[in-house]
Amino acid sequence: MTDGLLCGWRVRSAIALPELLEWQGDDRPPDLTVRLGEVDESLPQGRAISPFLQIDSTGAGLLQVPMVGRFLVRQSGDITVAPQPGASDAEIRLFLLGSVLGMVCHQRGLLPLHASSVVIDGGAVAFCGHSGMGKSTLALRFARRGHAVVSDDVCVLDNGAPARVRPSFPRLKLWRDAIEDAALSPEGLERNRRGQEKFHFLEPEAGVRDPLPLRAIFLLRRASLDAKEGIERLSAPLDIVAALEAETFRPEIGRALGAERSLFQARALLASTVPVYQLRRQPDAPPERWLDAIVATVRE
Amino acid sequence: MSGLRLIASYPKSGNTWLRAFLASHLRGGQPIDLNADLARIGTLTSRSLQDLHAGLEHADLMPPEVALLRPLTSRRIAQEQPGLYKTHDSNLVPPGAGEPAIPADAIDRAVYIVRDPRDVAISAAHHFGWSLAVSVDRMADASFRLGHSSTRLNVNVEQWVSSWSAHVESWLDAGDLHLLPLRYEDLLADPLEGFTQLCRFLELDDTRPAVGRSLEACSFSALAGQETRTGFRERYHASTAPFFRAGGAGGWRTALAPELAERLVAEQGRVMARLGYR
Structure with missing residues (x-):
């Protein structure tokens, strides 16, 4: 199996990762190695960071998803996966390329935002928000218009200025409704979880290899019933830093690994160099009508 | 304050009325904005709250995993973000789990509101967009749950509700909780008395003028009038x-219909009798 490219890292994996572009860089040793193997139920001297996750003093993390498996993630980039019997490949990749990717970022002092992102005018534009706010749905609509997908769920920021995104992979997690609303069919797509009406939609031609400047961040919010929909730029840097803290992927892991300061600095850099907007819309508002407004805002 | 202070009930049993009262009462009896102030008594099962404290997206989990996760998350919320919350969870152990979603050790105290299931059936039918017969069926369904995602995301995570009778008994017969049971009908008949009891239980201002002011602010006509003017974000999308x-x-x-009322009594009668619903 050929090595893959994930956020600039060379990945050698015993598990097929069709989401990733092929590694075409130099012949360095792999940055991340994924193996199948036994993983103990708990980390010696590990402490529970969240209900299904432990971290130990070496910075190693253990994620346990009851019906999927255990993932041991060492600082060295060595990842061991012990799948549960019956777990599907897609389920294992869901957590490997989600929670585990987030943990790798925190171990390496990179800021992961909980965001989907696409390319607009040669730069990355990120959409942040809670589950259900429409991050992936917006990314899908842009992808259908020919915009490359930079990331889904975990948007990894490079260290240093100017702010740049390390592209992950062009896969979107979408509910049946979002797929059908875009006049597509979930037929033949892998399910996010067994029996779930949420699917993995891959745009393999739409991947991005190299880091991209981050041009804008949109915070997706629900407009209250009597409030107007619209896009509004946030101006106070401290408000932006606070908002971005809430949009950080698994911030508790960063805190547990002592990365609080570098995370703060990364968010402060974003706040002072990248425009951050709130996009308020009614729940279930059709995504299509926002695409042009988003592009126009980015070009302002 | 540490631990969760719960306003628990089967759906459509008066929970929102209590929340509206408390939202006003916590602001000194001022009128409330339904779409903003009810958040003072948050929904424990809100997806964003649960995701935040679980460190995982529930949308990526299967029901048995959610059932295992929820008690652990409840303990985290009790520790890191204690306070008043509403819930429709039963106090039962869902399939796949070892304990209820909100274990007793995470609960500081709980108010449980119960309402005549024949009135609940009508209210639930309107709320969920069900026929009355379906409503009566659901209330007898021992594996009834809310928040389950099918083709789209639900704003709440999964709650194991079970049948009306099982829900009521799971809370009212729990021996290990500091619990205040309230009947919706008693609150209607003598609001001042019932809500004074509520305030005392929650260690809030329980003086008559204060309770009276808050009751006035969240009278049925005030709440219904506001919904007519501005809408209510918690109204269910399929509601009729x-x-x-x-x-x-x-x-x-x-x-x-008499045959539905009889069926309800046949299915829920034993627990109805325990609560004095004849």
Whole structure:
């Protein structure tokens, strides 16, 4: 199996990762190695960071998803996966390329935002928000218009200025409704979880290899019933830093690994160099009508 | 304060009325904005709250995993973000789990509101967009749950509700909780008395003028009027009536076909009798 490219890292994996572009860089040793193997139920001297996750003093993390498996993630980039019997490949990749990717970022002092992102005018534009706010749905609509997908769920920021995104992979997690609303069919797509009406939609031609400047961040919010929909730029840097803290992927892991300061600095850099907007819309508002407004805002 | 202070009930049993009262009461009896101030008594099962404290997206988990996760998350919320929350969870152990979603050690105290299931059936039918017969079926369904995602995301995570009778008994017969049971009908008949009890239980201002002011602010006509003017974000998308629809007791006598009322009594009668619903 050929090595893959994930956020600039060379990945050698015993598990097929069709989401990733092929590694075409130099012949360095792999940055991340994924193996199948036994993983103990708990980390010696590990402490529970969240209900299904432990971290130990070496910075190693253990994620346990009851019906999927255990993932041991060492600082060295060595990842061991012990799948549960019956777990599907897609389920294992869901957590490997989600929670585990987030943990790798925190171990390496990179800021992961909980965001989907696409390319607009040669730069990355990120959409942040809670589950259900429409991050992936917006990314899908842009992808259908020919915009490359930079990331889904975990948007990894490079260290240093100017702010740049390390592209992950062009896969979107979408509910049946979002797929059908875009006049597509979930037929033949892998399910996010067994029996779930949420699917993995891959745009393999739409991947991005190299880091991209981050041009804008949109915070997706629900407009209250009597409030107007619209896009509004946030101006106070401290408000932006606070908002971005809430949009950080698994911030508790960063805190547990002592990365609080570098995370703060990364968010402060974003706040002072990248425009951050709130996009308020009614729940279930059709995504299509926002695409042009988003592009126009980015070009302002 | 540490631990969760719960306003627990089967759906459509008066929970929102209590929350509206408390939202006003916590602001000194001022009128409330339904779409903003009810958040003072948050929904424990809100997806964003649960995701935040679980460190995982529940949308990526299967029901048995959610059932295993929820008690652990409840303990985290109790520790890191204690306070008043509403919930429709039963106090039962869902399939796949070893304990209820909100274990006793995470609960500081709980108010449990119960309402005549014949009135609940009517209210639930309007709220969820069900026929009355389906409503009566659901109330007898021992594996009834809320928040389950099918083709789209639900704003709440999964809650194991079970049948009306099982829900009521799971809370009211729990021996290990500091619990205040309230009947919706008693609150209607003598609001001042019932809400004074509520305030005392929650260690809030329980003086008559204060309780009276807050009751006035969240009267049925005030809430229904506001819903007419501005809408209510908690109204269910498939709902066939305003959220604040009637707010009364005994509506079933005219609105529920006798055979459905009889079926309800046949299925829930034992627990109804324990609560004095004849």
